[in-house]
Amino acid sequence: MSAMLEPLVDKVVQVITNDGRNIVGLLKGFDQTTNVILDECHERVFSTTAGVEQAAAGPVMLGLYIVRGDNIALVGEVDEEIDAEIDLAMLKAEPLKAVVH
Amino acid sequence: MPSGAKTPRPWDRSPATDVQPLSLQLFFSFFKTLVGKEVVVELKNGARSSLGRARPADLAIRGTLHSVDQFLNVKLLQVTVDDRENFPHMQSVKTCFIRGSVIKYVQLPASEVDTELLQDATRREMAQQKQN
Numbered sequence: 001m002s003a004m005l006e007p008l009v010d011k012v013v014q015v016i017t018n019d020g021r022n023i024v025g026l027l028k029g030f031d032q033t034t035n036v037i038l039d040e041c042h043e044r045v046f047s048t049t050a051g052v053e054q055a056a057a058g059p060v061m062l063g064l065y066i067v068r069g070d071n072i073a074l075v076g077e078v079d080e081e082i083d084a085e086i087d088l089a090m091l092k093a094e095p096l097k098a099v100v101h
Numbered sequence: 102m103p104s105g106a107k108t109p110r111p112w113d114r115s116p117a118t119d120v121q122p123l124s125l126q127l128f129f130s131f132f133k134t135l136v137g138k139e140v141v142v143e144l145k146n147g148a149r150s151s152l153g154r155a156r157p158a159d160l161a162i163r164g165t166l167h168s169v170d171q172f173l174n175v176k177l178l179q180v181t182v183d184d185r186e187n188f189p190h191m192q193s194v195k196t197c198f199i200r201g202s203v204i205k206y207v208q209l210p211a212s213e214v215d216t217e218l219l220q221d222a223t224r225r226e227m228a229q230q231k232q233n
Contacts, residue, residue, distance in 0.1 A: 004168055004176040004198050006112055014194055018203065020146060022190055030112055034174070034200055046190060073144060073203040074162075076180070076194030083193035093189050096160065099146045099203050 005030045008077050013038070015067060016074040020096035022046065024078065025065065034069030041065050044088075046095045052088035073099055121171045123233075127226050131219065132169040132207075140166050141183065141208035142175060142199055159205060160188055162197065173201035 005027070013027045015036060025041025042059035044052050053060070121129070140163070147159030161184065164177030176198045182188045191197075 004170065004174060008196075008198070014191065016190070018146075029110070032112075044190075069200075070202070072200055073146065074197055074199050076191055076197035078193050079195050080193075082195075086192055091189055094187065096188075096190060097146045099144070101145060101202075 005034075005036075005075065008075065012078040012080060012083075014044075014074075014076045014078050015072060016076070016096065017067065018071050018073055018099040020098045022096065023062075023065070023067070024059075025062075027075070028064075031069070034072050034075075036067045036069070036072060036075065038065045038067060039063075046091070046093045048092050048094055050092070052091050123226055123230055125171065125173065127222055128173060129169060129171050130222070132166070132173065132175070135209060135213060136166050136168060138166055138210055138213050139163065140175075140177070140210075141206075142177065142204055143206040143208065144199070144203050145205045146203070158184060158187065161208075162191075162199070164197070167196075170201075173204070175199050175201070175204070175207075 008027050009029065011027055012024065015023045015025070015038065017023065022044040023038065023041050024044055025038030028037040028039045030036045041062045041064075043062065044059075046052055141161050142164075143159050143161045145159065160182065162177060162180055163183055164180040167176040167178045169175050176196070178196050180191070180195050180197050182191055185192075
């Protein structure tokens, strides 16, 4: 399992949590239960009425977080080039739903 | 600090190999045969009841299976989301790690699955389980 997340260390990742939140940050560490350490993280809040929250005044920095593994659905490597192209202020979408087991 | 010795990081320690039950070992082996093939992973985050609300779909992620582990976590490369309109959340993600516990379905290419081999493996597992 370590082979899966190790290449993502020190990269910008997008973590989707079980409650449907989208958190972007620098992956600093992880363990076998997929607990994850994110540095300089911020949340991307999607809404159908306004663009993604971080647009205007810049993202609300949350700092250094440990996200517990059992709450994590997905860890995605963010391609920063593509990410820079996205106009977050115009991006409207329904927030992701929570995971139901 | 002893020269040359590196402090082992948490992810350097390999997990116990016999943690998972035999039935999961079979699926682990099965998925290993699908590495390199394109699959669609459907997550458990869709709407449940039909109380009027639209969008019954879960997030479905298509990609090439890069690796799988004993917990059936998967890593996908060349990731695209099938329903881009409703799920623009992952536009900049091309590689992702998906935790096994959140996977509902894995859609497989039928041509890549040898069902007879799978049935034989299952029979062997059941026989082994009966012995234990």
